[in-house]
Structure formats: structure tokens, C-alpha cells
Amino acid sequence: MLELPVVVIGAGPQGLAAAAHMLERGLTPLVLETGGGPGTTVAQWSHVRTFSPWPELVDAAAGRILLPTGWAAPESGYPTGGEWITEYLTPLAQALGPHVRYRTRVTGVSRRGHDRVLSAGRDSAPFVVHVIDRDGRESTLTAQAVVDASGTWMQPNPAGADGLPALGEREGAAAGVVTYTPPTPQSTTSWADQHIVVVGSGHSAMTAVIELAAVARERPATRVTWALRRGAIGDTFGGGASDALPQRGALGTAAHAAVDAGLVTMITGFRTERIDVVDRRATLLAEDGRALEPADHIVVLTGFRPDLSFLSEMRLELDPVLQAPLKLAPAIDPNVHSCGSVPPHGATELAHPEEPGLFVVGMKSYGRAPTFLALTGYEQVRSVAAELAGDHDAARQVELVLPETGVCSGAGLADAPDASDQGGCCGPAPVAT
Missing domain, CATH: 3.50.50.60 (FAD/NAD(P)-binding domain)
Known part of the structure; x- marks a missing residue:
């Protein structure tokens, strides 16, 4: 052996x-x-x-x-x-x-x-x-x-809120309307003047939102919708300047600024159940019956x-x-x-x-x-x-010294109805029941 x-x-x-x-x-x-x-x-x-x-x-x-x-x-x-x-x-x-x-x-x-x-x-x-x-x-x-x-x-997670692909999601992926990787600068530029939906609340989603917001600033006809499963914004943007990883903190700050500037529309409590694809445009429908406007591209970044x-x-x-x-x-x-x-x-x-x-x-x-x-x-x-x-x-004899926020999700319990009540990145750990 x-x-x-x-x-x-x-x-x-x-x-x-x-x-x-x-x-x-x-x-x-x-x-x-x-x-x-x-x-x-x-x-x-x-x-x-x-x-x-x-x-x-x-x-x-x-x-x-x-x-x-x-x-x-x-x-x-x-x-x-x-x-x-x-x-x-x-x-x-x-x-x-x-x-x-x-x-x-x-x-x-x-x-x-x-x-x-x-x-x-x-x-x-x-x-x-x-x-x-x-x-x-x-x-x-x-x-x-x-x-x-x-x-x-x-092995990216799907858009479906129940951990399985939403109805029609695979069809959207096959048609090239649904993607699971952060868009490159080249792709974001080619998406100018279109409607893009970003699904997810983590760091990859924030990266995508920031890239797309830059396009929207230059080309105002570009519309960016950010769909979160969580019921409230809570600590979605992380610790900002207090994050022990400065680059990660800066990411949350930039994403927050994009939303505040009106370059990105944030939708909370949106738990995707279905994706309808018609003529290479996709409509996301939530479990509660809400529907987003048809999108030219859906970027799923849910982990x-x-x-x-x-x-x-x-x-x-x-x-x-x-x-x-x-x-x-x-x-x-x-x-x-x-x-x-x-x-x-x-x-x-x-x-x-x-x-x-x-x-x-x-x-x-x-x-x-x-x-x-x-x-x-x-x-x-x-x-x-x-x-x-x-x-x-x-x-x-294992030694491991990490930045203080090195393991937390930065978004608390991303699927919680109101993640602001779940401890989040820099609050106390929620009590297990």
C-alpha cells in the first residue's frame, strides 16, 4: 500500500x-x-x-x-x-x-x-x-x-426556493437565458439596455450586481433587478468597513451604493417557484404569486x-x-x-x-x-x-488564524423570512431549537 x-x-x-x-x-x-x-x-x-x-x-x-x-x-x-x-x-x-x-x-x-x-x-x-x-x-x-x-x-444551487430547480429553470438554462456564473465584463457590456435579474444574496451575487450597476450608470436603459429570498434586507451588505476582510467589506459597500443610487432594484422575500421562458425572455414567478418583469438574462448565484x-x-x-x-x-x-x-x-x-x-x-x-x-x-x-x-x-497540532469574520455567510440565514432576526454576520449566534 x-x-x-x-x-x-x-x-x-x-x-x-x-x-x-x-x-x-x-x-x-x-x-x-x-x-x-x-x-x-x-x-x-x-x-x-x-x-x-x-x-x-x-x-x-x-x-x-x-x-x-x-x-x-x-x-x-x-x-x-x-x-x-x-x-x-x-x-x-x-x-x-x-x-x-x-x-x-x-x-x-x-x-x-x-x-x-x-x-x-x-x-x-x-x-x-x-x-x-x-x-x-x-x-x-x-x-x-x-x-x-x-x-x-x-455544482451550483438552483434558483428554486425548495433546493430543486424551479419549474422551467432547466429550459431557461438550455436556452441560455439562465446562467449560474458571475457575468464577465464582456458579457455585462453586451447586456446593456436589457433587463437582468440576479438571484442570490451572497458575495457572488453582490459582485454581479456591482458589475451590472456600472453598465446601468453608463446606459440608463439597462435595468437590474436583485431578487432575494430573505424577507428583509437586514445585513445583506455585510459588515462594510468593520469587516476584517477589507475587500469583502468594500464589496458590500459598493453593492449598497448601487441600490441606494437607484441603479439596482432590490426585491425581498422572493422565493422562486417557476421560470417561464417565451421567445428567449424569462419571467420569474414566486411561491406567493408575484412575478417579475420578463428578463433577458437571469443570473442565479445562490451558492x-x-x-x-x-x-x-x-x-x-x-x-x-x-x-x-x-x-x-x-x-x-x-x-x-x-x-x-x-x-x-x-x-x-x-x-x-x-x-x-x-x-x-x-x-x-x-x-x-x-x-x-x-x-x-x-x-x-x-x-x-x-x-x-x-x-x-x-x-x-492544527493552527488556524483567520480574520474574525472568516466563516460567516455575511448574509445570516439567507432563506429566513426576516434574516435581520437571525444574528447575521456580526451579531450573536442564533439559539438552536
Whole structure:
């Protein structure tokens, strides 16, 4: 088993950092990436600036691997997603060389000779990872351990208020009227003089609103509607100047200014039930019977959820609400957690007791919880690499120092009828009942 590689799923920031830590520990990582290069999902928001400054976006082990190549760590500033890729993730992937394999999609993870039901000898059986390569050929890889850092970006939540796609939503997506990614500057410019509806209350939604408001300022015929599920505006705009992450605070301030200036119309308590598409225009209808004016584009930014389909043969220990590891979930559940740092956590909290050697890390480890920071993931993979290398003491000596508001949603309970009563980003945590 020790001669087998550790398969890491995903060549994003946490996946590549995991590989760097494993190499330092004498393990052999094999990073499998569906896309054609590192940070494939980051590239989809390449124009968006990060909340975290450069020093918090570079993993320590990754920096040590990059140092002999002549790479110099950026010392300050807040990069865009594209800059994060070109100035850090790409050089790191190049330094990792043959340990990273692109255009390889993982379709299943199991134990050799064991389905989900068979228990005898399970702990000692190596992992079997089913993949499809760039040529469409199926094959299997054998691994001593599996670290899933595939993220959640490819699993956006739907517009439907009940967690399922609204009636007609898939039709709208197929017609290109409904999209689930923040619009780029190019797309926002092409949407001038049209009606755009943004659904969602998080940071991605605020980013979209700000971009579209800039177009509306230049082209007054452009109409922007911002539909929130929550019953009141409450703390939608976050902590502003008091946010420990200045870039995030500035985002909320700018979104608030766009609404105050009349560039954006905010609709509260709008829980989407149906999307009717006629002649490439879409009308959103709420559960209470309200309907928005027909829109040329609907941007759905309601968060993400983990793809657990390829782990269906694994015995995962997940929280039934968040779909996050059971030991981690209480600290990040927005139903009971408000402001404050995520408590230090690593291999112990991320483990699945019936599947030793399997870890879900990064944004995917948060399940459906919001607001994950790179620092959290880097400490996770450091701990996991130590655990896999047998250094259990180092794995449990977890240190994690985050900005004070580093885990809260910034929007309280986004689906609550009146989120202003739910504690919010900087109020006391609501009482669990």
C-alpha cells in the first residue's frame, strides 16, 4: 500500500497544495484534474478580485517547492482569479510536473474487491479510482489514499426556493437565458439596455450586481433587478468597513451604493417557484404569486453544493444538513453559527472512520456552508498529509488564524423570512431549537 500513490482529485489551490505537502512528506501524489490546466474553476471567475491578500493565498509547502525555480512570492495586494492562476497556480503545477495529470475525470472511487456493503478486509484494501482520460478511454488507478479537493463550483444551487430547480429553470438554462456564473465584463457590456435579474444574496451575487450597476450608470436603459429570498434586507451588505476582510467589506459597500443610487432594484422575500421562458425572455414567478418583469438574462448565484456521486461506494460520515464531515459541520452551520473564526481543524475532523485514507478537503469539505477561505484549506491539507505520512502528532497540532469574520455567510440565514432576526454576520449566534 505504501508504494501506491495518493490520488488527489482536483488541481485547484487546495489540491496542488496537498501534493506539495505530500512530496515533502515522502509520499507520491497524483493529482487528477478534469480541466486542461490548473485552477480550471478559478478561471471561470478570473476577473473577480479575491477577498484574501497574496500572503494568505500561497501555501507554505507550495512556496518551498517553488523557491528553487526562481519564483518570487507576491508580497501584497489582492489578485484577481486570473492573476492567482498565472502568478501562482500555474508555476506550482509546473513545479509538480508529472504529479499532475489533466483532462482526467474521476467517475468513481471504491475499494478493490469491495462494494459499499462488504466489510471484511475493507480497511486493508487499496482504493480503486475509475477515470476517463482525454481520449474518452476508461481505466482504473490504484491508490493508498484519496484526497478529494474537487470543490463545489461545478455544482451550483438552483434558483428554486425548495433546493430543486424551479419549474422551467432547466429550459431557461438550455436556452441560455439562465446562467449560474458571475457575468464577465464582456458579457455585462453586451447586456446593456436589457433587463437582468440576479438571484442570490451572497458575495457572488453582490459582485454581479456591482458589475451590472456600472453598465446601468453608463446606459440608463439597462435595468437590474436583485431578487432575494430573505424577507428583509437586514445585513445583506455585510459588515462594510468593520469587516476584517477589507475587500469583502468594500464589496458590500459598493453593492449598497448601487441600490441606494437607484441603479439596482432590490426585491425581498422572493422565493422562486417557476421560470417561464417565451421567445428567449424569462419571467420569474414566486411561491406567493408575484412575478417579475420578463428578463433577458437571469443570473442565479445562490451558492453551491458538493458532488458526491463519484463517492457513492464510500462510507462517508456526513452531516445530514450540510453534507460536510460530521465533526466539522457544527462549527460552520449557518443555522447555528454566526461570526467568528473557524476553530482549528484538520485530519481528525475531516476523516471518515469507516474509510481510513479518504479525506474531503477544501471548499467541498464545507458541503453547503458558505464562505471558505484559502488559509483554511491549506491548513487542512497540511494536516492530512501529515496524517497519511504517519506523523499523527503533527496532524493534530492544527493552527488556524483567520480574520474574525472568516466563516460567516455575511448574509445570516439567507432563506429566513426576516434574516435581520437571525444574528447575521456580526451579531450573536442564533439559539438552536
